[in-house]
Amino acid sequence: MTTRVRIWLAVGATVVLAAVAVTYVLSVRTREALGTTSVSLQPGEIIARSTVDGHVIAVNGTTRAVSPLSCARVYAAGGTGVCLRQDGDLTTYQLAVLGSDLSVQREIPLVGVPNRARVSASGRMVAWTVFVTGDSYNGGQFSTRAGILDTVGNQLVGTLEDYAVTLDGKPYQAADENFWGVTFAADDNTFYATMSTAGKRYLVQGDFARSTVRTLRDNVECPSLSPDNTRIAYKSAVDADPAKGWRLSVLDLASGAVTPLAETRSVDDQPAWIDAHTIGYGLPRGPGKADVWSVPADGTGTPHVLIPDAESPAAVY
Secondary structure (H helix, E strand, C coil), X not given: CCHHHHHHHHHHHHHHHHHHHHHHHHHHHHHHHXXXXXXXXXXXXXXXXXXXXXXXXXXXXXXXXXXXXXXXXXXXXXCEEEEEEECCCCCCEEEEEECCCCCEEXXXXXXXXXXXXXXXXXXXXXXEEEEECCCHHHCCCCEEEEEEEECCCCEEECCHHHCEEEEXXXXXXXXXXXXXXXXXXXXXCEEEEEXXXXXXXXXXXXXXXXXXXXXXXXXXXXXEECCCCCEEEEEEEHHHCHHHXXXXXXEECCCCCXXXXXXXXXXXXXXXXXXXXXXXXXXXXXXXXEEEEEEECCCCCCCEEEECCEEEEEECC
């Protein structure tokens, strides 16, 4: 065999392998777009939203199963899922409470554009945040609404703005109160969230039974309570100015110590605990594209891609 023939055979083999690789990727993305796989909430999996075309996916190691269900935001815990999705057209949305097989158990209309979603560890409590417009104090800009559903007691709180607020130890009431980014404690009564008012953002602790919230500290957004309920992962505005971006950190609730995480890029997401030592979050990489990244919760290590072409992660325990 001549050298020229060997070269042409090598080139031909390379072309074939490249074609196979492209065909494989397109095949995977086609199957994902069609949502051909049955998905259920299984411990050890990570549920997320595919950015290929919005389907709910379940990832276990290198296995990626795809559900026919499409969501703008998804979360799951304790055998319960929540899906914030379009309601038949491009202008209205709804919250769908999901069973362990991702079947829709209940639907609630949403007045606003989906933004955040959470489920308590037991699966009992469901929370959501939407963007809304039209608040007179906000000059036509976006505001937020956060609500909570007790799926056992069947109690629905459409907005946390109806709760009694204590700010810096004193009763407080203002028209510009906004809430977002709810996360639940293990007792299914205590929760944490972000409240903004008078140009400042606060971490608040809420009592669902008493319909109250109280501020804990400022410049804390989108809290996420650790599995052991001792730490909160969150984003904070750089120099308290959202125009400068956000940094991820972890707050120890007992000591008040703050640990900046090794992710130095701006992360505009509510982080999620993948396990007791790892934080997951979505990070865009272009229009309509994002990946789920992870980073150690103790400030060490370096960020790495956990799930490509995905966002809105939730580890299923």
